[in-house]
Structure formats: structure tokens, C-alpha cells
Amino acid sequence: MYETALIIAVGKGSGTENGIIYSIKNNNPNKIVFLYSSESLEKLICILGKLKHDEPNFFQDFLDEAKLNSKDFCDIDNEAIRTVKLRMDEIEDFRPVYRKCVLIIEELEKLGFKNDNIIVDFTFGTKAITAGLIIASIFKKIKKCTYVGSGGEKRSSNGIVISGSENLNKIEPRIIYDYYNFEYFKSYFNSYKFAACMDLIDSFSDRFFIRIFNRNKDSFDSAEKDIDYAHIIKSCFKKLVDGYYFWDKFDYESALERLKKIGDYKVFLLQFDLETFNKNIEFIENIVRLKKQGNKYPQDIAVDLFLNSIRREKEDKFDDALIRCYRIIEYISQSVLFNEFGIDVGNVDLNKLKIILMQRNFSSADKDFEYIKKNIISEITKRIGNAYKKTYITSGLQKNYKLLSILKHPLGIKFENDSEINNKLEIRNKSILIHGLDPINKKNFDNLKEWVNSYLVDFLGNKKYEELFKFCSMANFIN
DSSP, X not given: OOOOEEEEEOOOSTTHHHHHHHHHHHHOOSEEEEEEOGGGHHHHHHXXXXXXXXXXXXXXXXXXXXXXXXXXXXXXBSSSEXXXXXXXXXXTOHHHHHHHHHHHHHHHHHHTOOGGGEEEEOSSSOHHHHHHHHHHHHHTTOXXXXXXXXXXXXXXXXXXXXXXXXXXXXXXXXXXXXXXXHHHHHHHHHTTOHHHHHHHHHHSOHHHHHHHHHHHXXXXXXXXXXXXXXXXXXXXXXXXXXXXXXXXXXXXXXXXXXXXXXXXXXXXXXXBOHXXXXXHHHXXXXXXXXXXXXXXXXXXXXXXXXXXXXXXHHTTOHHHHHHHHHHHHXXXXXXXXXXXXXXXXXXXXXHHHHHHHHHHOGGGHHXXXXXXXXXXXXXXXXXXXXXXXXXXXXXXXXXXXXXHHHTTOHHHHHHHTOTTHHHHHHHHHHBTTTTOSBOOOHHHHHHHHHHHXXXXXXXXXXXXXXXXXXXXXXXXXXX
């Protein structure tokens, strides 16, 4: 319905009416709200007179009934013009000006004006009026404020811009919110609150992304318009957040798809650790590649699970962190059996297992196999949908390590001789998310974390352990 509204204060200084008319003509509003006091009433009447009697303009018809003299003047409130009087005690206190300006903006919004189309000119009036207008503009996220300057020319002796030398300066108060919200965005990202990050990205103005582009545009051919690059950069931030969101959920393919699409535009990821970002992509690429090659249990995922548990710990989600740690111990056994012995614990082939036992420990293979059938297989749940005669079964954590022990693998032997096993599993079982009724505290989690870390080091070896940690630790925004 409406296009642009202008809120402007009327000062009492000589010649200020020329600057106000200049602001009106250049801002080209469909509605004007004038703030004035008893001291500036004469200037207001002068300005309204110019709007009514100058060359034909939009406001003439709305001033026909107005009594443009100080004696009979009444406040105007119609579709195009509204006058709001400030008391004398208000013009020297920014707080009532701020409150009135906020109310005016909210009333304009109810009329159909969006804050993108409301302009506040803070050139005229007392310093308190100027401060009130600016603060209200920032609070209501007004897109544009204007200020009539001298365009480099000298001013009159009383500091008023000389008529004919006016220049309209424009600022965007909303950009302050953009930078303010960007600090929140970085904090949320570094705290793994990716959903909150996505909400903030949508709140940023195009101007914010254009400014990011202008800082780095020397790296690119600027054939496209700034606004096009703004949309591209905004899309890159969304892909970044989306990619890390999916990675945090162990959806490696979805994460890689989004992060790879950022491409060379990564230079616009303001204050982001690009060196670690490149390592992260390499880490995820390796997992995706290994899985496509048929490796169901890449070693890298064990480290990812561990760092994921640390992220949950940082959020004080100790029960969630603990579950991941327990999964790491189980995952290590699955990975070793699959990658070193060709045994898929999700689908164990007993015939293949017997052959492996004969190859690894011929002298006692039959004895070990009978032990497995009697003491392990009988306690393991059959794979759903498979008849027992097919000799396919599934195996759990303790049974996995028993198999590794029989196969004389160091991790199986370590687990079998680990006196802390029952205590560690008891910590896990007491969690309300497993079998218990109590939440896990930090002390209990730290105890389990150190234990899990020792298995992780033995599983990977010190060198690979340290290398994977460098590639798997999530990149952050640098403050």
C-alpha cells in the first residue's frame, strides 16, 4: 500500500527549512512525520507552506485544509503528513524523544510501512532529539538514516548548510545489528549451535555481505554486481553451517556435498579458520571414500566419535557424551574385526570365522571354535530375518573383544585383562539414557573419557592418533 515514510525533526535555526525541504525532495517519501516544538513551530509552518505552494507535488492536496499560521495551527494527521509536538522539557532529553520515535515507527508499521522503507533524518533539532532519533532507528532496525551535510562547502556563520550546497548522506543503522549478530553467529558456530546460526544468517542484510565482498573482491573478477555476490556469499555461509551441522550428525556425504560447493568463495568466510577448514574437508572426504570402497568401519570415525563426545561435554550434555564414548569402545572392536580379520560383526559368517581361527591359531582352532559356539554364539541374538541354520549372527561389545582375545589381538587381550571394565560399564549403565535413573556428572564422564582415550591411542597408534585429531577438530571462527 505505502512505499516510503520519512521521520524528520524541525529545528529553529535560520535557514534550516531549506535543508529539510532538500531532505524531503531527495528522500521522496509518501508520508512525512514532523517532530517539532513550540520554538520550531514557525519553521514547521514555513516548511508546510513551501510544500503547499511550491511547484506541484504530492503533498499539496493534503495541506489544503491546514491552517498554516502559528495562532490557529492544529496538528495534522492524514495519509501523507503527520505533525508531532514535543514538549519543551522533552527536546533536551533524548529518552522521551526515543520513546516517541519508537511509537511513531510502530504506528507506521501498522499502516503497512516496512522498516526497510522508513527513513529517519536526524539532521535538525537539538542534540537530544538527534540522539533519540538515532537510538530509536537502531532499536527498530531501520534500514536507512539520512543527514543533510554541506557537500564539502563552507557553512554559514551559524553553522547552517548554505542553500544550494546541500548533500544528503546516508547511513544504515541496521548494519550495526549485522555486526552485533555476527559476533553471536561466531559464538554459536564455535559452540556447535548450528540451527541458531542458520536463523541468524537469514537476519543479515545484503549490505553486510556486500561489505564482506568488498574486502576480498580483488581475488575475483567483479563482472557480476555486488548484490549478486552478496547472495553468493550468504549462500556460502549457509552451506558452511549446513555442512558442519550434518557432520556433527555423522552424515558425512551430506556434509561433504555442502562444504565442497563453497569452493573458492571460502575466502569470503569472514574470520573463519580456512587452514583447519581444508583439513576438515580432507578428513570427511577420506571417510566418504573409504565407505564407498566397502569399508564399513573406517578408523577415522572412532576419532570423530571421540571429538563429538567432547563437543557434547562442552555443552554439559554428559549423558550424550558418555553414550558416544561407549560407542567408541564398541566401534574399535568392530573396526579391528572388519579391517584386520574380515569379520563383519553385524553379519558374522561362522564358516568364515572357523577358517580364520585355523589360519591364526591352527593348534587350538577346533577348541576355540567350539568355545565360541558354546559360550559366545549361544548368548548372541540371531540376526533379524535370518534363520539360525544360515549360521549368521550379530555380536556385541564384550563378545567382540572376546573374539579378539581368542584371535590374540592386543586390544582383545587388553580388554580381557582390564580390571576397570565392570566399573566403566557400570557408569554407563547408571545413565538415565541407558538403564539407570540418574544423570551423569562431569567427574564420571571424565573418568570414562580417559579410559576410552587409552583404547583409542592403542587402536590408532600415537602418530595417526595425533594426525587425525588435527584433521578432525572442527574449524572455528576466530575472534
